[in-house]
């Protein structure tokens with residue numbers, strides 16, 4: 110079976126968010142516009158841009174957050190953000206994107222305001238923030254931790270910033286509440302250093 114978001118070209122990143130109305134209207138166009146803005150930046154630039162976005166979002170946060178969920182897309186590492194977003198919208202019919210922040214092999218894309226839910230784990234979304242790295246399948250199609258250095262650094266930076274603002278929120282992997290491989294590593298153990 111060829112997954113619809115499998116084996117597509119590597120894309121870079123984005124540093125803006127867009128509204129649910131935009132998402133419903135034309136996610137391909139919006140993501141494309143964002144992706145072209147920042148490419149081949151040093152990791153520190155991406156972290157700085159992401160921190161700016163997160164700080165604005167967290168300052169305005171009125172939604173109660175109990176959990177920070179860590180995900181992978183369960184795809185090849187080069188799946189495009191726009192393809193993933195289109196899959197949610199067109200194949201699954203989702204009104205909200207699957208995650209708030211997603212990390213391609215380079216950079217990040219903010220998919221959803223933190224005050225709105227995203228569709229990461231059924232039954233938990235109302236009070237959760239969902240973060241996701243693209244990948245999770247190795248070259249043989251087996252579940253694996255495929256994160257590169259950029260994805261690890263940006264994911265950890267994002268969790269740290271959110272944790273500092275919401276220290277009581279649990280930090281856990283999708284696989285702790287669902288019978289899924291996602292995120293293909295022990296997220297609770299990896300982020301335990303923030304809880305000490």
Ligand SMILES: [Zn+2]
Nearest residue numbers: 180181283291
């Ligand atoms: Zn997941």
